[in-house]
Amino acid sequence: MEADTRPGLRICEGDCAVLKRDDVFKAVPVLRRRKIIFEKQWFYLDNAIGHIYGTTFEVTSGGNLQPKQEMEEAATETKEAGTDNRNIVDDGKSQKLTHDDIKALKDKGIKGQEIVQQLIENSTTFRDKTEFAQDKYIKKKKKKYEAVITILRPSTRILSTMYYAREPGKINYLRYDTLAQMLTLGNIHAGNKMIVMETCAGLVLGAVMERMGGYGSIIQMYPGGGPVRAATSCFGFPKPFFNNLHEFPLSKVDSLLSGTFSTESLPSEPEDNALVEEESNGSIDDKQASLQETEEESTTETAMESNQTEEQETMDINAEDIGFKENQEKENKENVREKQRKQQERRKKLIETAALLREKNADGLIVASKFHPTPLLLSLLEFVAPSRPFVVYCQYKEPLLECYTKLRERGGVINLKLSETWLRSYQVLPDRSHPKLTMSGGGGYLLSGITVVLDKSKSDSSSLEALTMDEPSSKKRKVQDLHC
Numbered sequence: 001m002e003a004d005t006r007p008g009l010r011i012c013e014g015d016c017a018v019l020k021r022d023d024v025f026k027a028v029p030v031l032r033r034r035k036i037i038f039e040k041q042w043f044y045l046d047n048a049i050g051h052i053y054g055t056t057f058e059v060t061s062g063g064n065l066q067p068k069q070e071m072e073e074a075a076t077e078t079k080e081a082g083t084d085n086r087n088i089v090d091d092g093k094s095q096k097l098t099h100d101d102i103k104a105l106k107d108k109g110i111k112g113q114e115i116v117q118q119l120i121e122n123s124t125t126f127r128d129k130t131e132f133a134q135d136k137y138i139k140k141k142k143k144k145y146e147a148v149i150t151i152l153r154p155s156t157r158i159l160s161t162m163y164y165a166r167e168p169g170k171i172n173y174l175r176y177d178t179l180a181q182m183l184t185l186g187n188i189h190a191g192n193k194m195i196v197m198e199t200c201a202g203l204v205l206g207a208v209m210e211r212m213g214g215y216g217s218i219i220q221m222y223p224g225g226g227p228v229r230a231a232t233s234c235f236g237f238p239k240p241f242f243n244n245l246h247e248f249p250l251s252k253v254d255s256l257l258s259g260t261f262s263t264e265s266l267p268s269e270p271e272d273n274a275l276v277e278e279e280s281n282g283s284i285d286d287k288q289a290s291l292q293e294t295e296e297e298s299t300t301e302t303a304m305e306s307n308q309t310e311e312q313e314t315m316d317i318n319a320e321d322i323g324f325k326e327n328q329e330k331e332n333k334e335n336v337r338e339k340q341r342k343q344q345e346r347r348k349k350l351i352e353t354a355a356l357l358r359e360k361n362a363d364g365l366i367v368a369s370k371f372h373p374t375p376l377l378l379s380l381l382e383f384v385a386p387s388r389p390f391v392v393y394c395q396y397k398e399p400l401l402e403c404y405t406k407l408r409e410r411g412g413v414i415n416l417k418l419s420e421t422w423l424r425s426y427q428v429l430p431d432r433s434h435p436k437l438t439m440s441g442g443g444g445y446l447l448s449g450i451t452v453v454l455d456k457s458k459s460d461s462s463s464l465e466a467l468t469m470d471e472p473s474s475k476k477r478k479v480q481d482l483h484c
Contacts, residue, residue, distance in 0.1 A: 006207065009053050016236035017045075017053070020150040022143060025162035027154065036062070036309035041147050048151055058111070067146060081131040088125050096122040102145075112146035119145075123211050124150040132432060138196040139345040152173060154235050156183075163203060163231065171200040171231070172370055173395050175443035177203065178421040181368060183211055185448040186391045192363040193356075195383060197250075198375060199369040202232035207240055212430050219353060219362070221253070222379065223371070256354055327418035351358040361385040368393035372465040374449070376405045378410065384451050392447040400447045412454030420447050 013018060015030045021039050028036055031048050043063040046371070058064040097119060105115050119141055120126050126134065142148075150157055152292065160176035181205070188211040196218060198204040205220055209232070212218070220227050227247050255261040306376055362384045367376055373392045384390060390413075395399050407413050421443035425436045 001204045006129075009153060011045075011048050011051050011053060013049055013057075014192060016154055016234050018152045018153050018154050018234075020158075021148065023165070023175055025158060025165070027159065027162065038149065041149070042147070043149075044469065047160065051151075053151060053153040055152045056148055058235040059149065060111075065149070080127045080133060081129065085129055085133055088128055094125040095119065096124070116141045117146045136432070144293070156180075158208050159206070159231060159234055160203060163201070171203050171445060173442075174203065174368060174393060175421065175423060175440060177423045178393065178446065179444040181419075181421060181446060182368070182391045182393060185389060185446065186364045186366050187389050188364065188366075190214060192216045193219075193361065195221065195357075195362045195365045195380060197365075197367045197369055197380060199223070199228070199371070200226070200231070202229035203230065204366060204368050205234045206232040206237075209237060209245070210235060214238075214241045214244075215254055217246065217356065219246045219248055219356060221248055221250055221252050223369075240406075246356060248347065248350065248353045248357065250376075252350075252354075254453055256357060257382055259356055315328055323335070357383050362388065364388050367391070372399050374406050377403055378406065381412070381451060386451050386453045388451050390419075390449055390451065393444055394447075395444045397445050400445050403447055405479065407449065410454075413449045414452055416447070416449040419448070420444075421446065 011032055012029060013032060016027060017030050019026045019028060019036070019038050024039055026038050027044075028038075030045050031051065032049070033044060035042055035195075036045060041059050043059045043065055045065065047065045048057060051067065056068045058068045060066050102119075104113065105118070116138065120138070123137075126137065129137065138349050156179065157176050160171070160174070160179050163171045164175055165171070179240060186194075186208075188208055190213050192212060193216060194208055194212070196205050196208055198221075205218070206229075212235075222228070252261060255439070363379055365377075365384050365388075367373055367380070369376065373394055377392055381390065392403065393398065397418075397420070404416060404418055407416060423443055424439050427434055427436055
């Protein structure tokens with residue numbers, strides 16, 4: 001995996017970067033004086049700011065990062081090697097350095113590369129090993145004693161690999177090669193108008209946004225109260241990328257297709273009215289209470305002139321209470337106004353998204369969710385223009401088989417394909433390239449196709465014929481078989 005080292009792509013404060021050590025990744029924000037814990041190492045990213053993405057750093061004392069010098073690697077190389085390993089016995093006595101000696105070297109501040117060199121020099125069996133065994137030994141010791149970290153620029157491949165290794169359940173076990181096929185089969189490119197329905201923490205959405213490069217429009221369909229974009233934020237997209245990103249709840253799709261969608265049925269409107277009514281009722285009650293207080297004060301002044309000092313004290317306390325109530329009312333009014341403003345903005349964006357969906361001219365559809373794909377696909381295909389691709393991902397084969405049969409019965413699609421993704425990693429080294437012993441068990445299944453104009457009259461008549469003719473024909477066959 002090559003790092004992006006183009007000029008100008010430097011690490012800046014506030015960026016979202018990916019830390020890499022061997023095959024382990026972690027996405028972190030780049031902030032000053034913020035302690036980062038990664039692979040049992042703690043450090044700060046202050047010294048990394050200003051360097052190019054792809055730079056390898058070494059963790060020094062105090063958690064500081066220093067760029068690693070590439071020339072130091074030649075010090076560990078050796079020319080002496082054995083012909084085979086048949087006479088080497090792993091009895092634990094070949095290493096002269098003890099754990100206390102290695103700990104003392106660490107306490108002195110000696111770098112990990114120097115510790116590896118001393119381990120090589122104090123090993124009695126190192127020179128008898130073959131060249132391949134020596135490389136394997138050096139690699140193993142470097143992994144243990146060298147605190148080396150590479151800072152990478154986020155990309156679809158890196159983030160999908162990170163999520164699949166650390167938290168595959170959050171992305172529905174979507175592997176990066178499957179995601180690449182989805183982007184290819186969906187014909188994702190700049191200027192498209194795409195519909196994305198996913199419950200993969202925003203990873204598929206981020207991949208589509210990266211492929212489109214900020215050009216075109218994306219409509220994200222989401223279940224529940226709001227979209228989840230945890231993985232999307234890790235890409236570190238600039239703000240203009242989000243200008244053409246729209247969102248629409250799945251709960252409103254049926255009403256939009258039936259023509260009953262309106263702003264009156266949007267959520268959170270009754271709450272606003274209730275809050276306004278509570279405020280208005282509260283202000284009326286306060287006015288009535290203040291009028292009653294003034295009447296009581298006037299009567300007490302005429303009846304009890306001798307207790308003027310006590311009345312002044314009570315009036316001061318009442319004035320303080322009234323002032324406190326007024327401040328609370330102002331704060332509540334400001335909070336309600338802010339909520340109303342946010343809800344109006346959300347309502348306005350929702351109306352704009354509904355207008356985009358009503359055009360029914362989307363250039364593609366991507367579905368990758370934990371829900372059953374059949375009802376989702378059948379409803380969302382109504383918003384896709386003819387001769388446009390669609391791709392559905394599912395971790396299991398059976399839901400896509402059902403979806404395949406439903407689409408064949410419904411019509412309006414061609415080139416239907418149900419495929420399984422398969423991946424095998426290879427070790428590529430001089431004279432020892434071979435497939436790795438371990439590989440992924442499965443990367444899920446993909447259902448892809450192309451939309452065409454749906455002839456509803458033919459589809460309705462064919463479905464009615466299938467319902468009326470299938471059962472009698474089977475019964476006739478059974479009767480004929482009995483007569484024979």
